[in-house]
Amino acid sequence: MAIPAQKHDVFQAIADPTRRHLLQLLGDQEMPVTVISSHFPMSRTAVSKHLRILAEAGLVKERKVGRETRYRLEAEPLMELKRWLSYYERYWENKLNVLKRFVEQDDDAAELKFTPLEVVDPE
Amino acid sequence: MAIPAQKHDVFQAIADPTRRHLLQLLGDQEMPVTVISSHFPMSRTAVSKHLRILAEAGLVKERKVGRETRYRLEAEPLMELKRWLSYYERYWENKLNVLKRFVEQDDDAAELKFTPLEVVDPE
DNA sequence: ATTATATGAAACCATTTGGTTTCGTGTCAA
DNA sequence: TTGACACGAAACCAAATGGTTTCATATAAT
Incomplete structure (x- = not known):
């Protein structure tokens, strides 16, 4: 039962302004990647990477729904x-x-x- | 009256574990660089750079005393x-x-x- | 069956970060 | 006055970060 070797912790995760913006956006409702990325001046792929970092820190959870992946805030960490x-x-x-x-x-x-x-x- | 263009903000400053350790160390008392760096497994220069980043974020204040520079925690930010x-x-x-x-x-x-x-x- | 959509993976790139060593300068002590 | 000490500046380096474009794959829609 090794520790997950969490590559990104909460402190690192919130250090980036884009990721803080993401948390705020996802507080209100679960959203798929394309919708999320439409709020940012960068590629969908870039937003996706930020979402992964947040997920590694436990700050968002993902759920597959059909062909989309929906993300939501997980404030507990x-x-x-x-x-x-x-x-x-x-x-x-x-x-x-x-x-x-x-x-x-x-x-x-x-x-x-x-x-x-x-x-x-x-x- | 331009904004100071603060290169490092509080979120970035505390993202690094070494810098969080520094804050903890400096909470108790003001300390000169050499003494501070003796608590870390890296060069004095490296510690000095971390201190500068903390200073830019307003989290530490420095004071010259003779040939030494003493740092102390500034928790307000x-x-x-x-x-x-x-x-x-x-x-x-x-x-x-x-x-x-x-x-x-x-x-x-x-x-x-x-x-x-x-x-x-x-x- | 074919096409369109949603997404992640991979390769790539420039910049930042966190560290090093070396050197210069100001201050204290013998 | 001559060292020794405390420190910052500068040059350098490897790795991480934040972004891009391109490609592959799974699902939905026609």
């Missing part, structure tokens, strides 16, 4: 991303906390309105 | 990722809702324990 992100939330939450304390202690904080994150930079 | 992700949360939340309804209506749902997401697939 994005949970890995969410988990990864959650680790870093504490860092920007820290920043907001620092800001909050600063504002609470300083009446003359009006200028913070426009560049709060810069101003509270610990550096 | 990850909020863009969070916003992007939040759009897709409804998709897996939908799945969980479907599962929930299914479980509530069906007493014989024991087998769901191991592959709930597959079983509730709308297909």
Whole structure:
């Protein structure tokens, strides 16, 4: 029972803007390749390759219907991303906390309105 | 006032495992390049290039201290990722809702324990 | 039976990526 | 002042990436 040796992971899959566009498009409904590719300024074959990369990352599922292959979004693998992100939330939450304390202690904080994150930079 | 023409965005920056490792390492404390690169099985120059890509995406900040350049994590740009992700949360939340309804209506749902997401697939 | 449609596979190509080694320069230490 | 250290820049390279065109095959329609 070897690990599938997944060539493309979720991080790589979403790195490309075309593939992010694909995910958005496929969220609404299942669609065959020709219809999908009509939304992009590149060949059907190129879109097909992007779809394969998304499929390898588990982000889309395909289903054969007659002579067409329909694709649909499979959002579940994005949970890995969410988990990864959650680790870093504490860092920007820290920043907001620092800001909050600063504002609470300083009446003359009006200028913070426009560049709060810069101003509270610990550096 | 042209847009900075940012060559690398956050999605690309985090696509590489080495760069994700760098972010994790720099979360705890500011560190100079030599120290950072001692944690990686590649040349200092290679690590330096990864740091530049992270800097272009705004994910690290650098500070010159004597002859060294120290880097630190800057988590704020990850909020863009969070916003992007939040759009897709409804998709897996939908799945969980479907599962929930299914479980509530069906007493014989024991087998769901191991592959709930597959079983509730709308297909 | 023949033709048209939907798709994937394969070969190919230019550019980007992730790494290397070498060299130059600024800064600290003896 | 003479090394040693920290670093970036540059030149280089192999492999991956994102695209193309062409061809083969399965299914649908006439």
